[in-house]
Amino acid sequence: MKVLVVFYSMYAHIYRLAEAIAQGAREVGGTQVEIRRVPETLPEEVLKKMGAVEPQKAFAHIPVCKVEELASAEAIIFGTPTRFGNMCGQMRQFLDATGQLWADGALVGKVGSVFTSSATQHGGQESTILSFHITLLHQGMVIVGLPYAFQGQMRIDEITGGSPYGASTIAGGQGERMPSENELAAARFQGKHVATIASKLTK
Numbered sequence: 001m002k003v004l005v006v007f008y009s010m011y012a013h014i015y016r017l018a019e020a021i022a023q024g025a026r027e028v029g030g031t032q033v034e035i036r037r038v039p040e041t042l043p044e045e046v047l048k049k050m051g052a053v054e055p056q057k058a059f060a061h062i063p064v065c066k067v068e069e070l071a072s073a074e075a076i077i078f079g080t081p082t083r084f085g086n087m088c089g090q091m092r093q094f095l096d097a098t099g100q101l102w103a104d105g106a107l108v109g110k111v112g113s114v115f116t117s118s119a120t121q122h123g124g125q126e127s128t129i130l131s132f133h134i135t136l137l138h139q140g141m142v143i144v145g146l147p148y149a150f151q152g153q154m155r156i157d158e159i160t161g162g163s164p165y166g167a168s169t170i171a172g173g174q175g176e177r178m179p180s181e182n183e184l185a186a187a188r189f190q191g192k193h194v195a196t197i198a199s200k201l202t203k
């Protein structure tokens, strides 16, 4: 049973969550977990101006995803930073190249799940995840979120990401905040939860 974690990240917040998601999924026996990043679409000079060149080195070793790879997994967990309350353009472009998979029904019945990151606490994490789900539903995927069984999303003693829709982190206006222990725990929970459900569906 294969779980694919597919992400885009500019300053490594989503990458950190992706590693935690993968860690959680690996806890489920018989699960093979692979992490992939979607292709960058911005020119190098724009990435330089945005201060993304150094942070992106942290995950340069992760292979770039080919759309056909999506068909080989039983579950796919997507990670995207928020862009104006929506998924980032790099992820949108990647998904818009999955028309053949849609035509073949290649993703029908697979488990789909989403996690995200935003600069601010109320900057659109929920809208990013929920609007992402629309694409997954068009592909016939079975949506899985982050149930309240992950109690850490009830916390009000500290600022934290994480909602029933999926794991998330709050990066700060300058990207100065990295995922907290609670947010990483949410990501591990989501990874394990998705892998557990996918393994039941594939029996």
Ligand SMILES: Cc1cc2nc3c(=O)[nH]c(=O)nc-3n(C[C@H](O)[C@H](O)[C@H](O)COP(=O)(O)O)c2cc1C
Pocket: 008, 009, 010, 011, 012, 013, 014, 015, 081, 082, 083, 084, 085, 086, 116, 117, 118, 119, 120, 121, 122, 123, 124, 171, 175
């Ligand atoms: C063009 C653009 C639009 C953004 N829109 C939002 C937004 O709507 N709300 C928000 O809180 N953060 C927004 N951000 C901040 C990113 O979500 C933040 O940099 C990202 O979550 C960090 O994750 P990463 O390091 O994995 O890329 C935006 C950033 C850019 C570059």
